[in-house]
Amino acid sequence: MLTLQAVRKAYAGREVVRGIDLELRQGECYGLLGPNGAGKTTTLRLALGLIAPDHGSIRVLDQPVPARALEVRQRVGVVPQADTLDPDFTVAENLVVYGRYFGLTEREIRPRIPDLLEFAGLESRADSAISALSGGMKRRLSLARALINDPALIFLDEPTTGLDPQARHLIWDRLKRLVARGKTILLTTHFMDEAERLCDRLGIMDGGRMICTGTPAELVAAHIEPQVLEVFGEGAAHWMERHGTRLCRRWETVGETTFCYLHDIQPALDALGGAAGLRYLQRPANLEDVFLKLTGHELRD
Amino acid sequence: MAVDLAPPRLSLRLVQVWRRNLLVWRKLLVPSLLGNLADPALSLLGLGYGLGSMLPAVDGVAYITFLAAGIVCYSTMNSASFEGLYSAFSRMHVQRTWEAIMNAPVGLDDIVCAEIAWAATKSAFSGLAILLLIWVLGLSHSPLTLWLVPLTLLIGIVFGSFAVTMTTLAPSYDFFMYYFTLFITPMVLLSGVFYPVSALPSLLQQIAVALPLLHAIELARPLVYGRVPEAVLTHLLVLVSYALVGSYLAVVLARRRLLK
Numbered sequence: 001m002l003t004l005q006a007v008r009k010a011y012a013g014r015e016v017v018r019g020i021d022l023e024l025r026q027g028e029c030y031g032l033l034g035p036n037g038a039g040k041t042t043t044l045r046l047a048l049g050l051i052a053p054d055h056g057s058i059r060v061l062d063q064p065v066p067a068r069a070l071e072v073r074q075r076v077g078v079v080p081q082a083d084t085l086d087p088d089f090t091v092a093e094n095l096v097v098y099g100r101y102f103g104l105t106e107r108e109i110r111p112r113i114p115d116l117l118e119f120a121g122l123e124s125r126a127d128s129a130i131s132a133l134s135g136g137m138k139r140r141l142s143l144a145r146a147l148i149n150d151p152a153l154i155f156l157d158e159p160t161t162g163l164d165p166q167a168r169h170l171i172w173d174r175l176k177r178l179v180a181r182g183k184t185i186l187l188t189t190h191f192m193d194e195a196e197r198l199c200d201r202l203g204i205m206d207g208g209r210m211i212c213t214g215t216p217a218e219l220v221a222a223h224i225e226p227q228v229l230e231v232f233g234e235g236a237a238h239w240m241e242r243h244g245t246r247l248c249r250r251w252e253t254v255g256e257t258t259f260c261y262l263h264d265i266q267p268a269l270d271a272l273g274g275a276a277g278l279r280y281l282q283r284p285a286n287l288e289d290v291f292l293k294l295t296g297h298e299l300r301d
Numbered sequence: 302m303a304v305d306l307a308p309p310r311l312s313l314r315l316v317q318v319w320r321r322n323l324l325v326w327r328k329l330l331v332p333s334l335l336g337n338l339a340d341p342a343l344s345l346l347g348l349g350y351g352l353g354s355m356l357p358a359v360d361g362v363a364y365i366t367f368l369a370a371g372i373v374c375y376s377t378m379n380s381a382s383f384e385g386l387y388s389a390f391s392r393m394h395v396q397r398t399w400e401a402i403m404n405a406p407v408g409l410d411d412i413v414c415a416e417i418a419w420a421a422t423k424s425a426f427s428g429l430a431i432l433l434l435i436w437v438l439g440l441s442h443s444p445l446t447l448w449l450v451p452l453t454l455l456i457g458i459v460f461g462s463f464a465v466t467m468t469t470l471a472p473s474y475d476f477f478m479y480y481f482t483l484f485i486t487p488m489v490l491l492s493g494v495f496y497p498v499s500a501l502p503s504l505l506q507q508i509a510v511a512l513p514l515l516h517a518i519e520l521a522r523p524l525v526y527g528r529v530p531e532a533v534l535t536h537l538l539v540l541v542s543y544a545l546v547g548s549y550l551a552v553v554l555a556r557r558r559l560l561k
Contacts, residue, residue, distance in 0.1 A: 050560060084404075087396060089328075101407050
């Protein structure tokens with residue numbers, strides 16, 4: 001569906017994509033996970049042929065990019081990070097006008113609109129002004145707009161950034177439905193829970209490099225001990241000195257929180273029993289821990 | 302990064318971008334008509350009859366008849382400029398309309414040229430409204446005035462392309478004041494809109510020869526008088542050259558700004 005090989009891109013002498021390899025399979029949801037500035041959006045723009053790579057090769061839907069970028073974009077849907085809906089048009093007009101950019105006629109587009117609006121949960125909003133929509137509704141309309149050409153491959157750049165939890169769940173639900181219909185999805189995110197929930201496979205990016213790839217479970221299993229103990233509070237440093245360094249297999253300190261990684265959590269929990277002036281949280285290891293281990297800093301920024 | 306200097310790569314999809322702007326214009330028709338049509342019409346009437354009542358004949362015709370061709374070109378230029386500056390900047394930068402379109406199978410070159418074509422279309426409406434007024438007021442009955450229709454389109458492409466070029470360079474709306482103050486206003490004063498160029502000192506006359514608005518007026522004014530203009534090819538060549546250079550610059554600078 002999409003292949004990037006050794007792709008590099010520099011701006012004004014600074015390389016923002018530093019040798020990325022990526023391979024998307026038919027029907028999967030692939031997530032590019034990484035902090036702001038990791039090169040995720042640049043990677044999407046490269047795959048769309050909006051910018052040309054300095055090195056490496058890109059193929060999307062069996063076409064070379066950017067050489068045949070327009071043919072590729074004819075069969076791809078894009079949900080950009082920023083709201084780019086047309087504020088002068090109603091919800092339905094946005095879909096009609098956008099469909100024309102794909103060479104569709106209004107006669108071809110109109111019959112598709114009810115299904116798209118239903119999918120977006122905007123059935124009763126066909127004639128609403130864009131300014132009357134909430135942030136979540138706008139994002140869902142952007143998603144519906146990206147489906148106007150019935151694309152095989154859909155790119156989403158941070159699809160739930162800036163949305164409240166309820167709105168995020170609605171977007172996630174729609175993306176799962178699209179995968180169930182056989183669509184292939186490439187999304188960028190800096191939310192670990194989003195990546196873990198939605199993505200069949202992930203690539204974790206940092207500083208323009210792909211630092212690891214795999215399924216969420218594979219990444220956790222390959223890089224991280226299964227149990228995590230987060231210790232924080234005034235007494236945390238003292239406890240780490242007395243017990244932590246002895247009981248934990250590995251640890252990282254970020255701000256005032258120490259993340260302890262363990263195979264067996266019980267001895268550490270016992271040792272926490274009497275400790276004063278600290279609080280702790282126990283949980284299974286997740287992608288954020290993978291990121292922290294591989295990059296030495298937190299995922300969100 | 303090297304800027305792509307290739308000639309514009311255009312496709313028929315640009316028609317759809319042009320149609321998008323037409324649809325917005327139709328939705329906002331009333332305020333748009335007031336701004337683009339009523340305003341120059343009032344200038345023509347106010348200056349033409351008001352100032353004209355104190356002035357002798359110019360070129361052997363009443364001042365308002367002299368002024369009419371100037372106002373046709375002036376209002377066409379103004380309308381194309383505003384559309385290519387403020388409106389196009391909104392679509393490029395504020396609303397990110399161009400970004401949305403580029404995610405569809407439409408190239409940036411198509412978008413830029415559609416903006417120029419749209420600015421020309423809208424400005425031609427302005428020029429045509431003045432032409433209508435010229436007929437209604439009986440300032441000219443010559444069928445030659447019909448040639449003003451393609452002329453306004455050409456003027457619109459020239460100034461639309463200049464304006465979109467400025468837009469691709471603009472950090473914010475404030476930037477456009479420089480363009481008006483340093484370029485448009487001096488050009489209006491040098492190009493014979495309100496008074497004959499022959500009234501200017503000879504040095505300024507020589508400068509004016511290089512300005513596109515002068516050539517537009519040199520074509521429009523004889524048409525209103527019912528005469529075939531002199532040196533038609535020269536004037537057309539100057540205007541077409543400006544249109545081509547302006548459009549090329551707009552496309553190349555848009556690529557430099559957005560395709561990176």
